[in-house]
Amino acid sequence: MSDADSGGTEGAAARLQQLFEGHRLTPTQRRIAHCMVRRAADVPFLSSVELAELAGVSQPSVTRFAVALGFDGYPALRRHLREVAPAERPEAEAAALNEYQQAVQAEIGNLRHLAALLADPAPVERAGRLLAGSRPLPVLGLRAASAQARGFAYFAAKVHPDVRLLDEGGTMLADRIDAAARAGANALLCFALPRHPREVVDALEHARESGLTVVTVADSAFAPVAGHTDLLLPAAVGTGLAFDTACAPMLLGRVLLEAMCDALPDAQASLEEFDARAAARGLFVD
The missing domain is CATH 3.40.50.10490 (Glucose-6-phosphate isomerase like protein; domain 1)
Known part of the structure; x- marks a missing residue:
């Protein structure tokens, strides 16, 4: 993962956090939100079924979650995320790494995100x-x-x-x-x-x-x-x-x-x- 890719992932996670702020979410909806933040770079490209599987919830729960955020449905939420997401999905470089390297790179991304949060001490x-x-x-x-x-x-x-x-x-x-x-x-x-x-x-x-x-x-x-x-x-x-x-x-x-x-x-x-x-x-x- 390059610095540009990690910066894009951090920005996507931050935008998702802002999107969720101010909404009263149910435990199931918080689980979906948590999953989306953890997979911030992938979410704009996931179907509602794929997101439901990753979060361990039902597909209708994903739809209700999107409506709770003020969207007409999950497709509208995904369109919004694609509009504000980085232009390219950073898959090529990640695909060249083995699973152990990917785990290390993911942790580096988590540390970069933490560093960004600590900008406000x-x-x-x-x-x-x-x-x-x-x-x-x-x-x-x-x-x-x-x-x-x-x-x-x-x-x-x-x-x-x-x-x-x-x-x-x-x-x-x-x-x-x-x-x-x-x-x-x-x-x-x-x-x-x-x-x-x-x-x-x-x-x-x-x-x-x-x-x-x-x-x-x-x-x-x-x-x-x-x-x-x-x-x-x-x-x-x-x-x-x-x-x-x-x-x-x-x-x-x-x-x-x-x-x-x-x-x-x-x-x-x-x-x-x-x-x-x-x-x-x-x-x-x-």
Whole structure:
């Protein structure tokens, strides 16, 4: 994928996001929107049947979705997308790559899209301030998202005085959220990736009922957790392999860490203190 192609894909995804904004979409319609954003370069060339198969919904659902956006039907929506899409579908170069290379190129595209979103740093900076000001700070991530939550919590604990990792579900999850709220927490960070466990949606709903402000890193602005989140930061996952790849959500988590450090006046001193202790204990060999 050339820089021009990736730029066109990013622009197409951004235009789709703008098209969906301001519309109250059903869960099925959010699923279609999510699929369209992930396949932004292909959507103007897909039939309603093909889009339905990709999104895992019925063909009439695609038609109703187009009408919900204000079009006469799916053909009218597709004509609109073709008018604003790049002139050529970037198939030739992609066809020359094997499936592993295509997966890597797709992730590069996801990272470019994330870079474009971060041109406006205000949402991440706001999230950083919310996380820095929450004592304790609960960090939630179940199943596929547990690795992202654990990685964030590991590094956050070096600068934040009380980070509580919530990476196991079950009946005690709500209890642990309650305990964090009673201890003074006012925000919760969630990593939410496909497939989205129902338990995460329930946990976020409970967190908000407990008075916590929910910040979520999700694979799409139309993810099932969107309606239970106060500040959602999207970062797409790759879907070209048997299991999704999550380079963009991982990087966005590190960006959030940076923003949180910027909002913590003692962050640098905490890092220097940790480095001194690590050297004294001989923790690392490098």
